[in-house]
Amino acid sequence: MIYCKKCGTALPDDAVFCVKCGTKVDRPVSAQSGDVDKTQLLPTASTDTAQDPGKKPDLAAEAAKLSKKSSAKAPISAPPVPGDIDDNKSSSALIAVVLGFVVFCGAMLGAYYIVGPGASGSTATTKVTHDPNTKPVKTAEQKKAEQAEAAERERAHQEAIKPPVTLDKVVVTPNVIGEPLVSLVMTNHSGKTIDAYKVQISVYNNYGEQLKEFGVGNDHFNGISQDALGDGQSSSSSRSWTLHGFDTGRKFIVRLMSIHYSDGTEWATEQDQQVTAEGKL
Numbered sequence: 295m296i297y298c299k300k301c302g303t304a305l306p307d308d309a310v311f312c313v314k315c316g317t318k319v320d321r322p323v324s325a326q327s328g329d330v331d332k333t334q335l336l337p338t339a340s341t342d343t344a345q346d347p348g349k350k351p352d353l354a355a356e357a358a359k360l361s362k363k364s365s366a367k368a369p370i371s372a373p374p375v376p377g378d379i380d381d382n383k384s385s386s387a388l389i390a391v392v393l394g395f396v397v398f399c400g401a402m403l404g405a406y407y408i409v410g411p412g413a414s415g416s417t418a419t420t421k422v423t424h425d426p427n428t429k430p431v432k433t434a435e436q437k438k439a440e441q442a443e444a445a446e447r448e449r450a451h452q453e454a455i456k457p458p459v460t461l462d463k464v465v466v467t468p469n470v471i472g473e474p475l476v477s478l479v480m481t482n483h484s485g486k487t488i489d490a491y492k493v494q495i496s497v498y499n500n501y502g503e504q505l506k507e508f509g510v511g512n513d514h515f516n517g518i519s520q521d522a523l524g525d526g527q528s529s530s531s532s533r534s535w536t537l538h539g540f541d542t543g544r545k546f547i548v549r550l551m552s553i554h555y556s557d558g559t560e561w562a563t564e565q566d567q568q569v570t571a572e573g574k575l
Contacts, residue, residue, distance in 0.1 A: 464573025
């Protein structure tokens with residue numbers, strides 16, 4: 295740094311004139327050769343002004359020169375290399391993925407210990423299950439009403455299966471070759487006309503053993519009658535079934551199976567219902 299000998303203004307080392315008063319700067323003898331070279335690179339206009347002391351220097355031009363030199367000395371940073379930019383982006387993306395994975399693992403672990411199987415007994419939620427087979431508790435009035443309904447249904451059922459006839463007797467006589475002839479005498483009180491009925495006859499000997507047809511066949515005889523029987527009438531003992539193969543039978547049990555009416559309706563016994571009558575030979 296040098297100073298103007300006239301006004302004392304601080305000037306750069308390579309200044310030729312004072313930027314304030316325009317006085318020519320006297321270079322010291324000990325100035326380095328690098329500074330001398332810098333003065334030789336100044337524009338020609340400044341050199342002409344130095345050779346002609348009577349000519350006034352252009353202060354604005356000198357100031358512009360100094361500004362350009364200062365700007366030229368400022369370092370210029372190199373533009374980023376495209377490869378470096380891509381590497382930086384990849385590194386940032388990788389860091390973001392790793393951080394996201396860590397956060398996800400932390401959230402899953404927290405859920406396991408808070409609401410999952412790892413939760414403590416104090417925070418676990420008790421699961422309430424409902425057994426569909428559990429019946430609601432009934433009041434005394436409800437039980438009484440149900441019992442009354444059940445009794446009414448049973449009464450109606452018994453009335454429906456009640457035999458519409460009365461089995462009066464079973465008549466058994468042998469034919470000319472010793473085969474049993476079985477007749478059923480019954481009275482109709484159904485209020486309808488019976489046009490057919492079916493029976494099942496089981497045969498036993500005097501030991502109470504049930505016999506089979508000819509000793510090897512069926513253990514019962516199935517018979518049907520299609521004689522009309524009006525309401526209030528009784529069947530005739532002259533109508534009978536011949537039981538072939540049951541010649542040794544002595545006790546005959548006739549079970550009524552079904553009745554068919556002239557109006558197309560039918561009455562039938564249930565599986566465990568016994569509507570029977572017994573006769574002996």
